[in-house]
Amino acid sequence: MILRDLIALFDRPLATGNLDVEVSAVTSDSRLVGPGTVFVAVRGESRDGRMFIPTALENGAVAIVADSASETGHPEEVAYVHVNDTRRALAVAAAAVAGEPSKKLKLVGVTGTNGKTTTAFLIHHLMKRSWHRAGLLGTVLVDDGEEATPANFTTPGPVELNGFLARMADHGCRGAAMEVSSHGIDQLRVHGIAFDAAIFSNLTQDHLDYHGTLDAYAATKFSWFESLAADPLGKKPVAVINTDDGYGEKLVALLGDKLPMIRYGFNVHCDFRANNFKQSARGMEFELTAKGKSYLVRSPLIGRFNVYNTLAALAGASAVKVPLREAVAAMAEAPQVPGRMEHCGTRDGVSVFVDYAHTPDALENACRTLKELNPSRLITVFGCGGDRDRGKRPLMGHAAATYSDACILTSDNPRSEDPEAILKEIEAGMGSARYRSVVDRAEAIRIAIHAAGKGDIVLIAGKGHEPYQQFADRTIDFDDRREARRALAERPEEPRKR
Numbered sequence: 001m002i003l004r005d006l007i008a009l010f011d012r013p014l015a016t017g018n019l020d021v022e023v024s025a026v027t028s029d030s031r032l033v034g035p036g037t038v039f040v041a042v043r044g045e046s047r048d049g050r051m052f053i054p055t056a057l058e059n060g061a062v063a064i065v066a067d068s069a070s071e072t073g074h075p076e077e078v079a080y081v082h083v084n085d086t087r088r089a090l091a092v093a094a095a096a097v098a099g100e101p102s103k104k105l106k107l108v109g110v111t112g113t114n115g116k117t118t119t120a121f122l123i124h125h126l127m128k129r130s131w132h133r134a135g136l137l138g139t140v141l142v143d144d145g146e147e148a149t150p151a152n153f154t155t156p157g158p159v160e161l162n163g164f165l166a167r168m169a170d171h172g173c174r175g176a177a178m179e180v181s182s183h184g185i186d187q188l189r190v191h192g193i194a195f196d197a198a199i200f201s202n203l204t205q206d207h208l209d210y211h212g213t214l215d216a217y218a219a220t221k222f223s224w225f226e227s228l229a230a231d232p233l234g235k236k237p238v239a240v241i242n243t244d245d246g247y248g249e250k251l252v253a254l255l256g257d258k259l260p261m262i263r264y265g266f267n268v269h270c271d272f273r274a275n276n277f278k279q280s281a282r283g284m285e286f287e288l289t290a291k292g293k294s295y296l297v298r299s300p301l302i303g304r305f306n307v308y309n310t311l312a313a314l315a316g317a318s319a320v321k322v323p324l325r326e327a328v329a330a331m332a333e334a335p336q337v338p339g340r341m342e343h344c345g346t347r348d349g350v351s352v353f354v355d356y357a358h359t360p361d362a363l364e365n366a367c368r369t370l371k372e373l374n375p376s377r378l379i380t381v382f383g384c385g386g387d388r389d390r391g392k393r394p395l396m397g398h399a400a401a402t403y404s405d406a407c408i409l410t411s412d413n414p415r416s417e418d419p420e421a422i423l424k425e426i427e428a429g430m431g432s433a434r435y436r437s438v439v440d441r442a443e444a445i446r447i448a449i450h451a452a453g454k455g456d457i458v459l460i461a462g463k464g465h466e467p468y469q470q471f472a473d474r475t476i477d478f479d480d481r482r483e484a485r486r487a488l489a490e491r492p493e494e495p496r497k498r
Helices: 002-007 049-058 086-097 118-131 157-171 182-187 214-230 244-253 304-319 324-331 360-371 390-403 419-427 442-452 482-490
Strands: 015-017 026-027 039-040 061-066 079-082 105-111 134-137 141-143 148-150 175-179 197-200 237-240 261-266 272-280 283-290 293-299 342-347 350-355 378-382 406-409 435-437 456-459 469-470 475-478
Touching: 002 061, 002 086, 015 197, 026 086, 039 049, 039 086, 061 086, 086 157, 105 118, 105 214, 105 304, 118 134, 118 175, 118 304, 118 324, 134 157, 182 197, 182 214, 197 214, 197 419, 214 244, 237 244, 237 304, 244 261, 244 378, 261 304, 272 304, 283 304, 293 304, 293 324, 304 324, 304 360, 342 482, 350 360, 350 482, 360 378, 360 456, 378 390, 378 442, 390 406, 390 419, 406 419, 406 442, 419 435, 442 456, 442 482, 456 482
Parallel strands: 026 039, 039 061, 061 079, 105 175, 105 197, 134 175, 197 237, 237 261, 261 272, 350 456, 378 406, 378 456, 406 435
Antiparallel strands: 015 079, 134 141, 141 148, 272 283, 283 293, 342 350, 469 475
């Protein structure tokens, strides 16, 4: 691609230097610059990309894109492009250099506080069953149609994102499902990505350390849908919205008739409506009313919240022309999503589940779901992450205390905070509930599982699929599922007295 053609895609660029050079790559990381690379100097939360312009020039950048005037001593043979918004320019350039891969795929994005990972996994499953090959981008893994690898970010930066989408298209994927985080929206990582369907699952308190208020958090989510309505990038995206959620109703009102819409939930106004929900330890079933017909949906997943995830997946898949009857049939073989209400084993009548629930709403849903299985007791092990929204800590405590018979409070990812201080803030919401605080997470898991008796369920919440634990001075190898299985295997023959 010629640089002159690339910068023509930017919003009111001012350029000097040689604009007729060939562009082979774009990056905001000066360490990745090589011949033919355009370096975009993005101002991040902690670092200013303009500091790395000299390194980019040393490494052979053919152009610099920045939001300030050219630095003194800038080589005349290297193009310098001034733009008002470097994040927007990076996203546009990344898509263009990659060949606009999102336009070659049936792409479904999922946003919301809870349910993104499971919904994306389910859509990916439905796409593969119908089309044989499909891509997946999310918190847990990336599947490019040929290989699945662990993910580093819920929504990667625009260069990585377009690279993944290009590989999916090259590998013969007809479509892909991806999670769209609020950070990804706010930082324009998905700007310039052409979506065929955009799903809104729900919105509850989370990420207020970043967004400040719940309304600001919602506004960020809503802005994605508004941007798709304003510039659909040659597609006709469908908004798939949970209208049982209060913020979902607000989004419907905001969008009006700007986008085609599918409403889902349990209420009578839904286009994809669930009725007659039933569940057991083996899975769930419900009646789906959609497109003037009724279907019996069966799934090995459990929990009312997973009805919403299933509805979202069926509606999203339908929006990209996956036959609904095929999708309903495929849902009976839905995959176990890593760390999402994952059953880690049963021994001596004690069952253990690991779930990623790390918001008050998600923890309440997880506890309520397991209580509905009528255990003798529900014992919940959980904590809260450090350097994150402190306001939700007592709310997490209240949610667990309300629906559990006993709780063990422990460390999540303390990061730079004192783990004991975090536990004190959670304890403020525990009220008169039966609980104890154990800083060491492995010890907390062991205590809970060894103290459980026949018929009890142990829920280990907060970290889900994560294979690490972050402290102020180190990150260690740690997996709740592995620790749970080890504790089950080491259970004493006679459980401890309650």
